[in-house]
Amino acid sequence: MSRGRRTPTSSSRSTSSFGMEVIDQWRTIPSERFSELPSTTPTPADSDPLTPIREQVAETIVLRATRDAETVDGTKVGVVTTLPYASGEEFLRTVAAALEHATLLRQQPYLFILALPTQGTSPLLICGSSEELSERAGILVKSKFLNRVQQYELRHGRWGALIRDLCSTSYDEAALWDAVRKAARQPMDPLRPPPGSRSISQILDDARARLQRITPKRAYDELQDPMVEWPVVLVDIRPEAQRREFGSIAGALIVERNVLEWRFDPRCAYRLPIANRYDLRVIIFCQESYTSSLAAASLHDLGLLNATDMIGGYAAWKEAGLPDEVEVSSTAPPTDGRISAPADT
Incomplete structure (x- = not known):
């Protein structure tokens, strides 16, 4: 399967993505409502013939994302962006489910932002090994994008949102990486310099x-x-x-x-x-x-x-x-x- 990759920005070493060739195979899948975005309820395999394809691509993305993820205070963090297609919100949930079942991520805490940038309003999903991690990252994302967050909610340990003009500038991807990195930071002595800081x-x-x-x-x-x-x-x-x-x-x-x-x-x-x-x-x-x-x-x-x-x-x-x-x-x-x-x- 062909998989595309974004050019890394100064804010991140890698941002996982997948190619248009695979997406074209399920462009006809009907989209679902945002209110179901954080849901963990899977779509029955026998009701959708493209579910196995979607799951296979999701597992490939998860393998790539975990390989390229950064580790911040013992927590694996990453940002995954996908190319737009008709059933993007459903696919974000599929990737989230694959993350939750990934063997490598079961061994330590993790926090990932999944985004599907489109013109207009774009869905975004944050999933972590704990609800606290997801909510913490969601608060930071909401603060960074201010009035561009049109709708958001925390459900089943995932933080979902609709964001206007997502990734329309290089700032957006940098902001997403900054959110997961800072959300993963462990509490520390406020008088102790954080790692990487300089006088x-x-x-x-x-x-x-x-x-x-x-x-x-x-x-x-x-x-x-x-x-x-x-x-x-x-x-x-x-x-x-x-x-x-x-x-x-x-x-x-x-x-x-x-x-x-x-x-x-x-x-x-x-x-x-x-x-x-x-x-x-x-x-x-x-x-x-x-x-x-x-x-x-x-x-x-x-x-x-x-x-x-x-x-x-x-x-x-x-x-x-x-x-x-x-x-x-x-x-x-x-x-x-x-x-x-x-x-x-």
Whole structure:
């Protein structure tokens, strides 16, 4: 049997799915009401000739889902999406029943979200090894999708819902994975860092390890060098209050931190005119070069690998006796704060 697979997103290593070739075999199965979605009552095999096919595909999906599932605090978690067809809600119940009878899942707690994304309203079913797990994940899903959840209920240990425009954006799949991961977390000491978390010192060190940071003098030299092959911009990301208190560098672009990525992403409609290429040299500074390191690393995530920050920030620039005004030979015309730092996006 042919089985398709979604391209994994940054939020998950795998999302199980199945192919259109198999679905086409039962497109004529009549659909059922949402109110029966969480039901555990199976359809009699002799009343539906396609039941064996449906059950076989469901078992295949379950094998794949359990193989690719993550383990969070001892609980197997996963997200399974299927392609739409006429009897999608019934098939979600079939997959749920197969999950509940899977030998591998009987050995430890599990929590899976089963979804059938369609245009308009889509059914979603959450099944776990306990009703508490299913309900906990359901509450998180309801919170993440807010007014898009049109109907929901908890029955027989399963949480079912109808969600508008499910998986219409990459956010939805990431939100589903986040819901099962967080619902599976065991109670913990609120003062104890959770697994995978990092202190701000670690985050800062990791960011700086990605950069080739430069001194204020080096930044000044690059700005004045007409032989540099790519455009160079000096960017002040400090808030207005700091610029008023400590001063500023005339000629530097003023792009406050909260809009930086939108202004320098070449793919973004709100980018600056100069941000139309990925080899752009963006030299960022703040007051003392802590926030600037994190900001430069964020630009690396966008693909601007020439971005860096100025060691010591504006304070070091002043200490080095560099001028309060610079003429940038390789950038777009100077831009004042009213143009380069518009309202939040």
